[in-house]
Amino acid sequence: MKRPILLLLAAFMAAPTLVRADEGMWIPMLLGRNQAAMQRAGMHLSASDIYDVNHASLKDAVVLFAGGCTGEFISDEGLLLTNHHCGYGQIVKHSTVEHDYLTNGFWAMNRDQEIPCPGLTVVRLVRMEDVTTQVLANTDDQMTESEREATISANIEALTQKAVEGSHYKAVVKPFYYGNQYFMYINEVFTDVRLVGAPPSNIGKFGGDTDNWMWPRHTGDFSLFRVYAADGLPADFSKENTPYRPLQHLQISLKGINEGDFTFVFGYPGTTRRYVTHDAVNLAANIENPIRIALRDIRLAHYNAAMKQSPAQRLKYASRVAGIANGWKKWQGETLGIERLHGVEQKMQQEASFRRWAADKPQYRNVLDSLEAAYATLTDVEVERVYFNEALLASDFMNRALALWRLTRQNSDAAAQKLLADSRQYFADFSIHSPIDQAIFTETLVYAWQHGYAPYIDKKYTNAQTLTTYLNTIYTKSILNQPQKLEKLLTLPTEKRASRLATLLKNDPALILFHTAYSQVYSPEKNQSFSAANARISHLMRTYVRGMMEQFPDSNFFPDANLTLRVAYGHVQGFRPRDAVYYTPYSTIDGIMEKENPDIYDYRVEPRLKELYLHKDYGQYANSKGELPTCFIATNHTTGGNSGSPVLNADGQLIGINFDRCWEGTMSDLLFDPNYCRNISLDIRYCLFLIDKYAGATHLIQEMTIVK
Numbered sequence: 252m253k254r255p256i257l258l259l260l261a262a263f264m265a266a267p268t269l270v271r272a273d274e275g276m277w278i279p280m281l282l283g284r285n286q287a288a289m290q291r292a293g294m295h296l297s298a299s300d301i302y303d304v305n306h307a308s309l310k311d312a313v314v315l316f317a318g319g320c321t322g323e324f325i326s327d328e329g330l331l332l333t334n335h336h337c338g339y340g341q342i343v344k345h346s347t348v349e350h351d352y353l354t355n356g357f358w359a360m361n362r363d364q365e366i367p368c369p370g371l372t373v374v375r376l377v378r379m380e381d382v383t384t385q386v387l388a389n390t391d392d393q394m395t396e397s398e399r400e401a402t403i404s405a406n407i408e409a410l411t412q413k414a415v416e417g418s419h420y421k422a423v424v425k426p427f428y429y430g431n432q433y434f435m436y437i438n439e440v441f442t443d444v445r446l447v448g449a450p451p452s453n454i455g456k457f458g459g460d461t462d463n464w465m466w467p468r469h470t471g472d473f474s475l476f477r478v479y480a481a482d483g484l485p486a487d488f489s490k491e492n493t494p495y496r497p498l499q500h501l502q503i504s505l506k507g508i509n510e511g512d513f514t515f516v517f518g519y520p521g522t523t524r525r526y527v528t529h530d531a532v533n534l535a536a537n538i539e540n541p542i543r544i545a546l547r548d549i550r551l552a553h554y555n556a557a558m559k560q561s562p563a564q565r566l567k568y569a570s571r572v573a574g575i576a577n578g579w580k581k582w583q584g585e586t587l588g589i590e591r592l593h594g595v596e597q598k599m600q601q602e603a604s605f606r607r608w609a610a611d612k613p614q615y616r617n618v619l620d621s622l623e624a625a626y627a628t629l630t631d632v633e634v635e636r637v638y639f640n641e642a643l644l645a646s647d648f649m650n651r652a653l654a655l656w657r658l659t660r661q662n663s664d665a666a667a668q669k670l671l672a673d674s675r676q677y678f679a680d681f682s683i684h685s686p687i688d689q690a691i692f693t694e695t696l697v698y699a700w701q702h703g704y705a706p707y708i709d710k711k712y713t714n715a716q717t718l719t720t721y722l723n724t725i726y727t728k729s730i731l732n733q734p735q736k737l738e739k740l741l742t743l744p745t746e747k748r749a750s751r752l753a754t755l756l757k758n759d760p761a762l763i764l765f766h767t768a769y770s771q772v773y774s775p776e777k778n779q780s781f782s783a784a785n786a787r788i789s790h791l792m793r794t795y796v797r798g799m800m801e802q803f804p805d806s807n808f809f810p811d812a813n814l815t816l817r818v819a820y821g822h823v824q825g826f827r828p829r830d831a832v833y834y835t836p837y838s839t840i841d842g843i844m845e846k847e848n849p850d851i852y853d854y855r856v857e858p859r860l861k862e863l864y865l866h867k868d869y870g871q872y873a874n875s876k877g878e879l880p881t882c883f884i885a886t887n888h889t890t891g892g893n894s895g896s897p898v899l900n901a902d903g904q905l906i907g908i909n910f911d912r913c914w915e916g917t918m919s920d921l922l923f924d925p926n927y928c929r930n931i932s933l934d935i936r937y938c939l940f941l942i943d944k945y946a947g948a949t950h951l952i953q954e955m956t957i958v959k
């Protein structure tokens with residue numbers, strides 16, 4: 252569906268402010284500015300119910316989980332809820348053949364059964380503070396970007412040290428609006444975190460990569476942990492530690508949701524790029540995404556074919572494919588979304604209005620021209636790096652070449668040991684893996700070469716056929732594919748290994764290829780021009796964003812996501828993904844049964860779940876129609892990192908756990924469209940049903956505060 256561009260632009264221009272309805276990820280400390288709008292939208296709370304430093308507030312219940320997800324306290328004994336895909340690493344780590352928690356799920360039936368997870372952290376925000384003046388002290392407009400950076404780093408260092416002196420807190424300072432503002436976060440970091448519960452994969456990951464990024468969805472994407480402390484303070488694991496008592500835990504509502512209900516998401520969104528120029532949007536949507544997608548198509552085709560061969564191979568490649576496919580699918584949605592929105596044209600239009608406004612303002616007049624020039628120098632180097640990562644480094648073969656090449660630079664025993672262990676593991680099923688990896692190695696490189704982005708390939712190869720033959724030779728000749736020789740090299744004494752490595756760097760075709768590629772793509776000149784262009788862009792963006800804020804003084808600009816605590820708000824709402832199709836806002840367990848297919852791995856249904864379904868044994872978790880709701884969508888603006896975030900109702904009670912976005916709206920990291928952008932949440936009633944009815948872990952339900 253393509254709407255006439257002009258009409259769309261006219262609508263955009265008529266908008267009194269820059270930010271659209273429901274767009275935005277707001278700073279909790281400054282939520283007073285949003286309070287009126289949030290209350291108009293239906294919220295019954297005040298801003299200080301959400302963030303307060305003098306009293307316990309909702310923010311005390313929301314944490315950064317494992318450095319990249321969000322979690323929330325749901326009992327006064329430190330019980331913590333997050334996504335299954337956020338706890339995934341821990342669930343896998345504690346799974347063995349005898350105790351396969353990933354496949355069968357895990358439920359601690361008492362505190363002693365809770366599993367310690369060393370290395371896992373949970374971060375609670377104690378308070379935040381605007382430190383712009385202190386951070387920018389002794390900087391001025393005449394400084395170079397690197398002088399400015401150095402001064403800022405020193406200021407931050409001094410500031411954070413002083414802020415936490417004599418306390419157990421940790422301080423971090425983060426830039427906002429491209430460094431026009433800085434906030435300091437005083438945090439408490441918990442390190443005794445234990446696994447309490449996780450549903451089996453065919454519930455927690457139901458639909459797998461087939462349903463990933465999509466609606467309708469039926470994934471039971473949650474897991475449970477518990478935070479322990481010593482006398483209420485963070486401490487490493489010890490048997491003596493006791494469950495942490497959060498200042499506040501979330502109440503859970505069983506009242507459910509209706510289309511149009513107010514909701515908000517409170518969590519740690521990772522990265523958005525809302526204010527970038529048309530060049531950046533074009534680079535992402537029309538240049539980088541298509542390259543990444545095409546190269547991942549190649550990899551996925553081979554892995555998917557292999558996974559169909561046997562259950563063992565499915566297991567072998569499942570998590571690798573999940574990682575590759577997650578970005579691959581998101582970028583496709585993003586590019587389509589930008590196209591649908593005429594995103595590049597929209598940005599150009601907005602830039603034209605900025606230019607008119609800035610015409611008589613010397614400090615802003617040239618900023619867009621300079622940004623265009625900076626992007627012009629950045630693009631080629633940037634694209635070359637995308638090819639390096641997505642093509643040259645697509646195969647395990649070249650990743651092992653990278654590891655070996657590192658050894659030629661720094662011949663450490665530890666690195667040699669690591670490569671030896673990895674290689675032994677690799678050679679254990681070499682015969683299965685090797686043909687797949689060889690095909691990936693040759694096809695991705697040929698693709699890069701055909702598109703003019705493999706300058707490191709010898710000029711004498713003039714067609715794909717001869718290049719493929721050459722790459723196949725490299726693959727078979729290299730020491731990296733000869734177990735005995737490699738084993739011998741890696742077990743040599745340090746000195747001898749060094750001289751052997753030096754010879755290899757001259758003789759081994761894989762090492763030569765990697766070395767040539769790296770030296771070209773990351774040559775000192777290219778590194779220099781890459782960082783200069785980036786420094787220039789960040790400087791100019793700082794000016795441009797400041798200018799836009801002056802241009803639209805009445806607009807409440809939200810700062811781009813930067814993995815700090817934010818509030819997004821909106822409404823439960825369906826949408827029209829395409830002509831004649833309307834997506835209703837919630838799914839039910841009936842949809843799980845509709846999707847059930849024992850022959851398709853992603854759609855196998857857990858027998859016990861089916862039994863409960865057949866008996867309609869939903870307990871108190873059914874809605875007024877007698878259905879068991881599973882997931883719902885809403886207009887909250889979220890991104891990666893918001894996984895596991897609590898989704899709250901007008902009274903601040905927990906109604907869901909955020910875990911994804913709808914594919915049609917994944918361009919929201921760059922441009923938000925209220926007609927298409929939806930976050931996807933697990934309905935808390937399905938989550939509790941699974942804990943209670945499915946797993947029989949009623950002791951966990953009892954420690955929660957449930958509101959009916």
Ligand code: ARG
Nearest residue numbers: 336459460463464573577911
């Ligand atoms: N799309 C979600 C996110 O970006 C879920 C990813 C994990 N699930 C999967 N099927 N790969 O994190």
Ligand code: GLU
Nearest residue numbers: 890891892894910911912
């Ligand atoms: N699954 C994503 C997560 O990690 C959330 C989806 C999104 O990008 O919005 O964080």
